[in-house]
Amino acid sequence: MKKPALTFVKYWIFALVAAFAASSSLATPIIKSENDDRLYRTITLPNQLQVLLISDIDADKAAVSMDVAVGSAANPDSRPGLAHFLEHMLFLGTKKHPEAGEYQAFIQAHGGSHNAFTALTNTNYFFDINAADLEPAIERFSQFFISPLFSENYTDRERHAVHSEYRAKIRDDGRRIYAANQTLINPAHPASRFAVGNLDTLPNDKSGQLRKDLLDFYAQHYSANRMKLVILGKEPLDDLQALAIRYFSAIENKALPKFEITAPQILPSNLKTKIEIQTLADIRQLALNFTTPSDHPYLQSKPLQLISSLVGYEGEGSLLALLKEKGWATGLGASPGATYKYESSFHVSISLTPSGMEHTDEIIALFFSFIESLKQTGISETLFKEEQQLGKTAFQFLAEQAPIHYVTQLAQRMQELAPAYWLNSPYVLSEYEPALYQQFLGYISPENMTLSVQAPSIQGDTKEPYYNTSYRTSTIEEGLIKKWKQAPILPELHIRGNNPFIAENLAIKPAPEDKKSTPSLLNHTPDGVRSWHLQDTLYNTPKADYFFTLLTPLAREGADATVGLNLYTQMVSEELNKVLYDADMAGLSASIYPHQRGISVRISGYNDKLGSIATLIAKTLRAPNYSPQRFARILTAYKQQLKNAEKEKPYNQLFRVGYEILLQDAPLTELQAAADSYTLKRLEALVETLFTEVELRTLSHGNLTSAEAVKINNDLITTLSPINTAAIAPALTIKQLNDTHFEKVNIDIEHNDSAVILYMQSLDDSYQARASTAVLAEILSAPFYSQLRTEEQLGYIVFASPVTLNKISGISFVVQSPNTPADTVVSRMEYFFDQFTPTLETLSDDSFEKFQTSVLNRINEQDVQLTSKTRRFWREIDQNEWKFDSREQLSSALKKLTKEDLVKQWEVLRRHKLLLSSQGRAVSEASVATPPEG
Template sequence: MGVKVQMDAIIKSEEDQRQYRALVLNNDLKVLLISDPATDKSAAALDVHVGSMSDPTELPGLAHFCEHMLFMGTKKYPCENEYNKYLSEHGGSSNAYTAADHTNYYFDVAPDAFSGALDRFAQFFVTPLFTEGGVDREVNAVNSEHEKNIQNDYWRLAQLEKSTADPTHDFSKFGTGNKDTLDIIPKEQGMNVRDALLQFHDKWYSSNIMALAVLGKESLDELEEMVLSLFSEVENKSVSVPEWARHPFGPEQCRKVGYVVPVKDIRNLYITFPIPDLHPHYKTAPGHYLGHLIGHEGPGSLLSYLKGRGWVNSLVGGQKSGAKGFAFFVVNVDLTEEGIEHVEDIVTAVFQYLNLLKKEGPQQWVFDECRDLSSMTFRFKDKEQPQSYTCGLAEQLHYYPLDEVLCGGYLLSEFKPELINMVLEHLTPESIRIAVVGKALEEKVTCTEKWYGTCYKMECVEEELLQRWRDAGYNDLLQLPSRNEFVPTNFDLYSDPQESNRLPEMISQTPFARVWFKQDDEYKLPKAVVYTELFSPVAYLDPHHTNQLHIFAQLFRDALTEYTYAADLAGLTYSLSNSKYGLTLLVKGYNDKLHVLLEKIMERMTSFTVDPKRFEILKDAYVRGLRNFNADQPHQHVVHYTSLLLAEHGWTKEELLEATNEMTVETVEAFIPRFLSGLHVEMLIHGNMRRESAATLATTLQDQLTSRAHTRPLLPSQLVRQREYQLRDGSSQMYRAENSVHKSSAVETYFQCGMQETHNNMLLELLCQIFAEPAFDELRTKEQLGYIVWCGIRRANGTQGLRIIVQGDRHPEYLTSRIEAFLYKMGDNLEKLPEEDFVRHREALASRRLERPKKLSHLTGNWWAEITSNQYNFDRDALEVAHLRTLTKDDVINFYKQFVNSTASQRKKLCVQVISTAPGGAGHPDTVNRTEPDDGLSLPPPLREPEVITDIPEFKQGLALYPLMRPLIPVSTKPSKSKL
């Protein structure tokens, strides 16, 4: 037990207050220790440099299955759910993923429970059990995960790329696995999958190809001691990291075009070139340099030209990682209806831009700009959540020298034109692969991909077309970008001793606008966040108005792309989105030039005119999006229908789709001034900005509206938000919908628990804290009802309740019965819950609630939610946790008996079932009446037969509405004098 290498001189940002130490243990395990005494969450991640490309050929999905099984008990902690139970009881969570050549495991937990969690975590890599029973059950979870993805176009296209690669290359494997590959076929061939799992773990889970990142409040010496005592036991088998010198796209796989029929009505063009692995050149980052130019969205860019021709809506260009030894360079575009007819012309334009880059040669100033922007990002990098931070660093330990693990992905130091030219030389017609995706290709396809059933056809690109691309020449409309005028130059931090408020304060209120402000004194970065809501009663007046507002927001974002892209590159971003209440504008990033961007946005908004060509293209995209709803996951459907059933106003996808027939250039042109004519503005300004500057910013925005759009304030009576329908006490309602795309069905069982207020908020959260892990363990792990099992809170329009969502291959009737059985059992478990376990759960919830947002923008987002819900409880976490700690076990039991128990007097149950009608789907009657598991989970006493909802408007007519929430801070709708 000991350390081979210890390094404290880790290059870090000057703003980073944490302490770092890198180690290489005697067993060659790489370790990064991060000491952060101020952290309110501890975390760790371990990355094994092996993944699905190392699966045995005869067992596709074994690496992924190993990732699943590793959590199912160890020699020291044999109980299957010991790890998750421990984390749940101490405010933690965990997850893992399997990639092509990495498998990454990570968790977070309350700092005081870190050593216990790390002990349990370490055992996975020392003595996992891989029990026979666990193997038999967990293969169903892997299969359910695969089934969930079968109708997902992202997964289908990713696998098609693999399936059309060199069939002798490991890249071509089916990485997820399913019941066929991991159970049925192996058994038919006399293979023991558990033995194969043990062999895979024994072969590849070697300390010398592992990397561990650990973050805790302990000192570096204490963290080192913990790691040494727990991870020195991991065996070093002196394995070599798998590497693939040969590319999966060789000469036989290039100069090919594939035509693919998607599940959703999408149209895409994917252009891929094989390139070498660029990780060794991280200090030069030639792929980043070329991606910066090819993916640029400003004037003269490839995207700007293709949009101008009406062929595409968006473009992504740059390097895409493959695995150790090879990579890809991609140019992907979202095609318009006209664009899918001009694929050859789009590829020609790509080669014309590449020719421009070759003619101009690598530009020192472009590299310097990329270098300076990356350096600025590193210097002023927001803190990340400990879990995601350690997860990323564990993988990066494999790629960068120990002292550069933090900065390796950011600090460019070597301009090497020859490397940029080397990558450019790979981007030729001879090495191109093209995939065209669209519903219009259905008559063209002739093949079916093995694992996902994707319909496609592969063809060789004709020599005549290749020659046309070789001779593409130049295009006068394409040019290199200009120097970025949005790069900030002033990073001064403002502090005002008089700004002593911990929470946002209203600094101005008029009939037209309400402005909230908080100067940052916590994150101390030269950044700010500005939220603005333009509230209008016409926003959700009917489906027609809803569509018009949506398309206006789309047209606006589309029109501003060229201007705002430079700001985006320079760390200053904006978003404009429509809601039931109007438009929400968010501008965030470096504060130096934030006002310039905000003023430009408002100037364009108040003088906006509709481009007829872009209108037709974006309307088509919007209509396709509405039609694609049926291909969304069943669990997304149950959430949608629950909201539709309970919201005061809600338009179905069918109603919105039908109303698109009324939408024209003329109606949108008329709608925009009407929308802007009467508004209420709500603003929140938070960050590195003085009060006077914030007030000026708010005034400028308001002046733009009043002077240019002649906006008038709304009446106080118009400032009304939506309410929620109140289910009757003792009622049981059921709504059923069908889905013909997915084989899985889904159910959401929702128990309405009344209005949000501190006491009930904490009782409901505590109930969910106690229920969540057992729900996952019982319904997913033990009963194998489906990959997606979720137990938590639904909050909307000031109301709240307990929701349990399950998606799986069983009929929703059966899923519903098992949820009821689980809840019945949990009533008994609550009664028997030891006091010390109850206190542990209470503190776990307190720990989670008191965890501070790591980024300025996250805290602003929390406060903005308080403003838009009209609750204004800016110190909610502290106030509610103080009340939480006064609650007793009896309080929770009584809450359960009041709202959830099968005989509860105020039980208000709404069950939404989405039933699969796909061939072989979970809507078949056989999926209802399978034998119930022999697990002691009995059904509650006979339940009241649910009332089936067949007509949503009729269902709502008989219900009362809950009142609107009363704000914590009384906010008058009458004008008051500014506090400035």
């Protein structure tokens, strides 16, 4: 094999050096889960690049992540957004591969995906790809860190892409709230600064200056000794090590010092400050923020994580449970904030009801009452050991993640942790330190707090410059500080007790003799009940999934029924919340949700107590507590949710309207009208009607025997006790687009950006049509993005994606633009399609086979987790594919495809189109640069 850039002798010298580095670093071994059969090795290349190698012989996807320990904190004061801009520019060609879209096209054509992100202190680049194609992908990827071009001709274009990304989220309340809160941060701390970048912060008016600044930033901050690399592939470790040496040894080591933030995030003068922020969406939040010493040295005892777990608890005695009883809150979250060299932080966010907005001072007093109780009681060793055991069990039976997510997480952990803790750091809890916990609790005090209140009704007196957020700040009155400091301990607020759902039996059931790989129907079920089961020992874990659904024609009876089923499932979830929160903490999660054909329940986790949770949920479904207070709170929150749907990103709103048209769902306006007049009495009547006659389907999968599955099913049927069960599942139909009429729908959306979705639809649901559409989407995706996003700069949000609705395949082409009218976007799309037709007709055999193989690999990608396989089976059950062979059928159709089939299918798709568009408030023809000739 040819070894580019290195002579044969040099190659083996590097190999010997790296092997020595690997053997010495393994003196502190990487701790891995007992359920993890992958092999790990860490090496340090001569250029001081530290590499983690992961060999997984069963992997069908390889993945790579490079984490660079520098981010937006390093932006020059004169260039906000430069680090983010560099992240964009890095992908646009290298000396070895100068074509801007070549890397993206290669990854896409070989079954992969790629992305990057810029954070405050790190920038991460990552991709996955078919396992057989790892080396050529690594060769391309490595060149970004060796010889990026940062071409002048893309500098101006890509700053417009950064601006488009900024504009796409300018009405996003998360960004707007964050920007306003930045005004409370110490100006010397980089977290106080605008980091995304836009045309104003990245001006290019002086020829070549922006590119020079970019090159300077790269030269000053990108160095091998600041980088951490993770490579996951199916090759043996020695082969992966050879790849790392061959392709990454040429990255320059500039011996840069570690980039660290030493300035305090909050100055003493900003403590005891309240900031009130106006939101665009109908949301109400109360946020309490506290600065603490850095908790990074305390990995083994995790003080902030333990405190967060106790404050964020939602069961009996919790702060949230009391706030819900008072009708003041709908949700609460507690978490550690970002950790720097000398400090960390602790955050609490409370979602308020309209009534809660009137009682924020009392809510804060209740919070400090709970904190005082926690300080006096302390974190007991019993509670510590319970958390410790939960962490140990979770790590022991840790499920595999998708490779691309796994390598990205690990590359970031490598920046801060010793190798021993790269894999297990979230689960380590080995040192009980009650004095340390008290020390950190001491920082959660009114004197050490900044307070943020967010609501649409707030009228500010200042505008944040980048997101135009209206806000006002004030000093919290000393009387309130004193009141909160003296908040009394209340008996209804107390630390949680022992968790009753911790799994006790973690034995793996003996494998069944039949060795089946797909679910089978269980016998002895009444009419209208179908139950499938598969005992699956492949994942070697004491976990199982139990899904069931109640199907009813009621679900297709318009807006009133849709609203009712939403409220019903939320009422049940809310009633069960205290219990299900404990179960979730113990590794047994449950979700209850409505859909287009009824309602469903999914339970996943340790199988030991799965049956009891299923029965409890069924009991509550059949006889919910129709609390008027709970109904009022949930109805208000649901109406708020429907109202906020009008504030979503434009392209998301277009997708919603598209589904309303294609699936004949109730429009948002009808749902809002139905919710406005909905009553508790109507909800009670709906539930009674639901159980008059239903079709029940269940699926049990994992560490459950068929006898255990039968018992859970029988208990479920008995508890639900429907009056009648029958095969009455409503059919879903998709609107067939007319080939003689190009349907166009324009929606008025309150947003500056224009947006377009052009949906093309297949004629039928045959496997041949699905296969050809999937290959066409694979071929189209990269060039569509490259042309309309990279070359024409129509917007940051540009993508093409396959969409299958009720087995009818199609492709959606999406553009959201801050600078181009919708009509112009459509014309550029159509021009691209016109140019694509001859390209498709002349596609080479090699290219056709490459895309065909890529789609085959995507379709047959292995299920790395038990639940991902369960969900695949569940989709088959929902679509009446009870042979569970749709992947095989689709693969067979793919293998039979010809280029002529693609050409014919493309002609079909282009004749069956739905155009959804929004013009955008700030977009006009005058603002548009002349598009390329076409």
